[in-house]
Every structure is written in C-alpha cells, then in structure tokens.
Amino acid sequence: xxxxxxxxxxxxxxxxxxxxxxxxxxxxxxxxxxxxxxxxxxxxxxxxxxxxxxxxxxxxxxxxxxxxxxxxxxxxxxxxxxxxxxxxxxxxxxxx
Numbered sequence: 616x617x618x619x620x621x622x623x624x625x626x627x628x629x630x631x632x633x634x635x636x637x638x639x640x641x642x643x644x645x646x647x648x649x650x651x652x653x654x655x656x657x658x659x660x661x662x663x664x665x666x667x668x669x670x671x672x673x674x675x676x677x678x679x680x681x682x683x684x685x686x687x688x689x690x691x692x693x694x695x696x697x698x699x700x701x702x703x704x705x706x707x708x709x710x711x
Contacts, residue, residue, distance in 0.1 A: 647687075654673045670698065689707075
C-alpha cells in the first residue's frame with residue numbers, strides 16, 4: 616500500500632479517467648504552436664472561416680491553459696486567427 620502511494624506514474628488522467636501519456640514539448644515555441652493548433656482544431660473550422668464567437672472560444676480555451684502567461688504567445692495567436700494583436704487583447708478583456 617505504501618509503495619502505491621509513493622510511486623510515480625508516467626501517465627496522467629483526463630476526464631472520465633482516461634489515461635494520457637505526459638508530453639513535454641522541446642521548446643516554448645513548440646508548446647505555443649501545439650496549444651494553438653489544438654484549440655483551433657477543437658472548433659472544427661479553419662481560422663479564416665471562424666466568426667467572433669469561435670475565436671472567443673479559442674481565446675478562452677488558451678487562457679484556461681495558461682498560454683497567455685508566456686511572453687509572445689498573444690502575437691502567435693493573433694497570427695493564427697488572422698486578427699491584430701489589439702483584437703486578441705480586446706477578446707481577453709471580453710472573456711474576463
């Protein structure tokens with residue numbers, strides 16, 4: 616029992632108890648790219664066809680993941696969503 620409490624597992628658990636292997640990105644840029652691509656993919660539309668609500672949902676998802684704590688991430692998100700940096704900050708204000 617003590618061994619079970621002290622051992623570490625290479626797996627993390629997501630919703631519904633599903634196992635997901637822990638993943639480490641090789642660089643901060645790779646992490647930003649992965650999180651942005653994942654959030655855009657979850658919407659199910661290319662960035663060029665997204666409306667404001669879709670983009671807000673992407674921003675909300677990225678904020679929940681802590682992406683905007685990384686320097687330069689807002690600029691990368693703006694490029695991916697085809698909006699200005701000012702628009703990203705406006706969207707961040709809206710979701711607060």
